[in-house]
Amino acid sequence: MARKQSDYLAALLSDEAETAAPVPAVPEETKVAEPAPSPAPGRSDRARGTTLLGRESALARLASGEVRQVTQLLLDPAKVRIWTGNARHQALLNEENCRELIDSIIAEGGQKVPAVVRRIEGDPEHDYEVIAGTRRHWSISWLRANSYPDMMFVAQVAQLDDEAAFRLADLENRARKDVSDLERARNYAEALRTHYGSHLTRMAERLKLSKGWLSKMIKVAGISDAIIDAFASPADVLLKPAYALAQALDDARAAPAISSEASRLASEQRALRAAGASPIAASDVLKRLLDAPRVAQSAPRQEPYSWTTRHGRPALTVQSVNRQGVTIRLHAGSGADVEMLTQALRDTLEHLEQQGMGLQR
Structure with a gap:
């Protein structure tokens, strides 16, 4: 993680730590703790004194709030749901796109990097929800169902409101290549309404993002599914070309031609998938969509059917x-x-x- 993002994450967690309630008791079977090492036999009194002073100093720093204790839990992933405010679509995760992470967890004997969860109430089937770590949750769930039934989901509990949870999830997703521009754009558009009262400037300041860049993301989020279906995958919809498409759709005269061409492209893509053939490339899809108004205007007018x-x-x-x-x-x-x-x-x-x-x- 880049230094700037690391500083942002530290500030985010420290902000929440100031108002955090005491961490709930950890179930006995889920505690992750390291026993303090016993003094080696024959250690001098001076060494023992130094050790005691070190412990007292550490306890004093903990009591003063200078050092914060972090509780990690070993959870059954079935008792943990995914927070709906996360940009990543859980339905799009599969063994193929999580294979590298699955192999890493197996090789290391378990999940080493904890996810971030928060406790929930009123849901009899779940005790926590994932704020950051959706892929880790999916991978552990898959491993438990495929030859590793004792694999546990490692998580750090945080007390976060929805806006802070969104900022934390967004920070993690920024460095993820498998979160598409369209997923992030639609996630930002929803957060703009839900957490920031549709105030783009405030949202940009809170996320430490360029207002102009964020505005483009919100614009792309408005492209309808009927147009997105023209692409082989939503992941093919990249910010820069998609923004040009969104602008073209604002033209009332051009929009019908683009929509008609998108419908034809979607039919062609379905036929290619059914035949097991390669889909139409994103660049070709975009060219046909943007050219559609000009082609429709220059085409000879058909006689009425x-x-x-x-x-x-x-x-x-x-x-x-x-x-x-x-x-x-x-x-x-x-x-x-x-x-x-x-x-x-x-x-x-x-x-x-x-x-x-x-x-x-």
């Missing part, structure tokens, strides 16, 4: 397609009965869907 009977008479014509809906005209004198008109309507809706102009877009 018309459904005709076997006698060549138009029975149904699409008059307009826009964001409000589809306007359809049923022609009198076409000779089509109710069954034929019903089939005409089905064919028309299917045609519009294939063209990216359906009612589900």
